[in-house]
Amino acid sequence: MSTGEWIEMSYVWHETRVLNCPVCGRLILRKAWQFDGGDGLLRVCSESCEELYESYWKHAHGSMKGQ
Amino acid sequence: MPETLKLDSVGLHVLHNALANVAAEMALVMMKTAYSTIFNEGLDFSTVLLDREGNLIAEKNYTPSMMGAVPNTVRWALEELGEGFFEPGDVVVHNDPYRGNCHMPEHMMMKPIFRDGELVAFAGCIGHVAEIGGKAVGSFASDATDCYQEGLRLPPVKLFERGRYNEQVWRIVLANHRTPRNTWGDFHAMIGALNVGERRMAALFDRYGRDVIREGSARLIEYSERRLRAEIAELPDGEYSAEMWVEDDGVSTDPFQVKVAVVIRGDEVIADFTGSSRQVKGPMNAVYVVAASAVYNAVFCVTDPMTLIPRNSGCYRPIRIIAPPGTVVNCEHPAPSVGGNTDLQPKLIDLLLEALAPAAPDMVAASTGGSSSNLLFGGIHPETGQFFSNYHYDGMGTGATLSKDGNDAETTRHSNCRNTPIEVFEQRYPLLTINHGLVPDSGGPGRHRGGLATYRTLKVTSDEVTFSALFDRCKIRPHGLADGMDGMGSEILVRRAGESTFRRFDEAFGVASPTKFTNVVLYRGDELYYRTAGGGGYGPPAERDPRLVLADVRDGCVSRDAALRDYGVSADQLEGGT
Numbered sequence: 177m178s179t180g181e182w183i184e185m186s187y188v189w190h191e192t193r194v195l196n197c198p199v200c201g202r203l204i205l206r207k208a209w210q211f212d213g214g215d216g217l218l219r220v221c222s223e224s225c226e227e228l229y230e231s232y233w234k235h236a237h238g239s240m241k242g243q
Numbered sequence: 244m245p246e247t248l249k250l251d252s253v254g255l256h257v258l259h260n261a262l263a264n265v266a267a268e269m270a271l272v273m274m275k276t277a278y279s280t281i282f283n284e285g286l287d288f289s290t291v292l293l294d295r296e297g298n299l300i301a302e303k304n305y306t307p308s309m310m311g312a313v314p315n316t317v318r319w320a321l322e323e324l325g326e327g328f329f330e331p332g333d334v335v336v337h338n339d340p341y342r343g344n345c346h347m348p349e350h351m352m353m354k355p356i357f358r359d360g361e362l363v364a365f366a367g368c369i370g371h372v373a374e375i376g377g378k379a380v381g382s383f384a385s386d387a388t389d390c391y392q393e394g395l396r397l398p399p400v401k402l403f404e405r406g407r408y409n410e411q412v413w414r415i416v417l418a419n420h421r422t423p424r425n426t427w428g429d430f431h432a433m434i435g436a437l438n439v440g441e442r443r444m445a446a447l448f449d450r451y452g453r454d455v456i457r458e459g460s461a462r463l464i465e466y467s468e469r470r471l472r473a474e475i476a477e478l479p480d481g482e483y484s485a486e487m488w489v490e491d492d493g494v495s496t497d498p499f500q501v502k503v504a505v506v507i508r509g510d511e512v513i514a515d516f517t518g519s520s521r522q523v524k525g526p527m528n529a530v531y532v533v534a535a536s537a538v539y540n541a542v543f544c545v546t547d548p549m550t551l552i553p554r555n556s557g558c559y560r561p562i563r564i565i566a567p568p569g570t571v572v573n574c575e576h577p578a579p580s581v582g583g584n585t586d587l588q589p590k591l592i593d594l595l596l597e598a599l600a601p602a603a604p605d606m607v608a609a610s611t612g613g614s615s616s617n618l619l620f621g622g623i624h625p626e627t628g629q630f631f632s633n634y635h636y637d638g639m640g641t642g643a644t645l646s647k648d649g650n651d652a653e654t655t656r657h658s659n660c661r662n663t664p665i666e667v668f669e670q671r672y673p674l675l676t677i678n679h680g681l682v683p684d685s686g687g688p689g690r691h692r693g694g695l696a697t698y699r700t701l702k703v704t705s706d707e708v709t710f711s712a713l714f715d716r717c718k719i720r721p722h723g724l725a726d727g728m729d730g731m732g733s734e735i736l737v738r739r740a741g742e743s744t745f746r747r748f749d750e751a752f753g754v755a756s757p758t759k760f761t762n763v764v765l766y767r768g769d770e771l772y773y774r775t776a777g778g779g780g781y782g783p784p785a786e787r788d789p790r791l792v793l794a795d796v797r798d799g800c801v802s803r804d805a806a807l808r809d810y811g812v813s814a815d816q817l818e819g820g821t
Contacts, residue, residue, distance in 0.1 A: 187323075192398070193341075194341050194342060196531070196568035201531050201564070201567055201568050201572075203319050203342065203343065205319060228513070228563055233565065236515065
């Protein structure tokens with residue numbers, strides 16, 4: 177059961193850089209899914225990325241340090 | 244009053260065909276009206292239709308390399324800008340590789356479609372614009388070390404605003420491309436395709452009603468997802484891995500590595516590129532959607548090679564990708580990436596298929612030529628006095644499979660593009676084609692032989708032409724599979740006017756890589772020769788039917804020496820015809 181939540185990211189129209197999801201690599205734009213990854217809070221691109229992290233990523237690569 | 248369209252299997256089929264035909268008609272408009280040969284001959288573009296949330300509902304996909312961009316680019320632009328940004332008559336363009344495009348030359352244009360003031364869908368067109376400025380003619384700088392050298396980067400901006408030219412944006416774009424007349428024509432071809440898509444979609448919405456189109460599109464997406472999940476579920480669960488080295492990045496001579504673990508669990512696939520090299524200095528980096536395109540391509544190759552499942556967002560849902568940011572499969576700003584799309588992507592597909600070989604041995608192939616053999620050139624045309632520029636590519640060999648030889652002279656697995664016919668080529672550009680053909684012995688020997696590469700020699704017929712090239716598979720050849728042998732590697736050579744022999748570009752001009760160089764000027768009478776790479780062979784060559792070797796020798800595909808050396812078929816056998 178997910179305990180995460182959507183959080184708004186600060187968006188500045190003149191910022192030219194973008195942010196990528198630390199789990200899957202996709203873009204994170206206006207909002208991020210934040211959850212406790214076991215070693216701190218993680219901000220990822222979507223709720224399903226939490227599921228990917230819990231069901232695969234963590235077992236393959238270990239817990240990701242919170243951001 | 245809308246017609247009734249019952250959304251049963253027949254009705255959904257009718258709707259799917261209607262949507263697919265709209266996308267196909269958009270593509271025809273694009274092909275028939277574009278100025279540049281890369282579009283009207285090369286077909287380096289795709290046209291798409293999306294629902295109001297940016298989900299892909301139909302496509303005419305000439306270029307599979309764009310598969311990863313299509314489902315993401317519009318959605319991400321929509322998420323970044325918000326639905327309220329889009330108004331009737333708008334056309335939004337963007338080519339930002341860090342925001343979902345494959346590389347800088349790829350421009351995605353999108354047009355919102357409204358009915359009675361409500362946003363109902365998007366029409367989209369993505370294509371490789373042949374000249375977008377930057378340090379190299381043709382915007383393909385093999386030695387670029389950041390994105391600013393690769394051309395003009397556009398975040399999502401409006402080319403048209405409520406049906407009117409956004410002149411400020413056009414002026415910036417045209418002032419930064421070397422061939423603005425072509426950009427003008429090609430952009431308008433893309434916009435023309437969008438306008439046709441808008442009109443046809445509006446007619447569909449009026450004919451069947453908004454609710455039916457919306458519900459039908461959602462059901463088509465669900466259908467495709469269900470079908471693809473069923474195909475994936477047929478594959479044995481497990482983790483399948485492979486790794487490869489890529490010969491250089493155009494700036495350094497050091498190779499770099501890509502690793503992938505493909506996990507099949509039930510009805511979904513995870514492709515995990517963790518462990519791949521950090522992003523490299525030169526332009527061989529892939530962005531996220533390029534890695535995604537490669538994964539989709541490989542998964543579709545083993546699950547639905549005949550494209551029987553309607554290609555829409557549903558096909559992508561069972562496929563999950565892990566492309567760590569900052570690596571060669573998901574580089575971060577400001578890393579250059581033009582060759583990541585053209586030359587890393589085909590090798591990523593090869594790598595993924597190699598990984599999947601144990602799971603689907605009858606559906607995979609040995610390596611392809613694996614390089615788009617990008618040749619760029621430009622200068623002042625002696626007849627027009629105008630600057631010209633062109634992006635040219637030729638076919639290579641594809642990898643052999645368990646059941647057949649590889650194809651000869653085919654563009655890479657991820658592009659499906661066509662080369663430009665010599666008649667058109669010579670009419671447009673001051674280069675004479677001295678010769679062009681298949682390369683004997685370039686297909687990797689095997690029970691099934693790899694496809695043959697091609698060669699071409701060009702002679703400069705104007706005062707000077709500036710060339711850039713980005714070829715790969717020169718030092719690391721396309722590999723064979725299941726004891727098949729490697730295909731022949733690529734090369735690109737130069738012979739200055741008056742010289743008797745051809746030399747490598749690194750020898751002649753001191754560039755870092757023998758096949759990746761930027762802005763080398765050749766003069767009247769100079770000749771440039773190149774050879775693409777052949778495909779890898781499949782299975783031990785000794786197991787090849789000698790009658791097929793004989794046929795290959797007779798056809799000029801395999802030399803007599805190679806027949807003996809690689810296949811053990813002697814001159815006596817060949818002469819006796821046995």
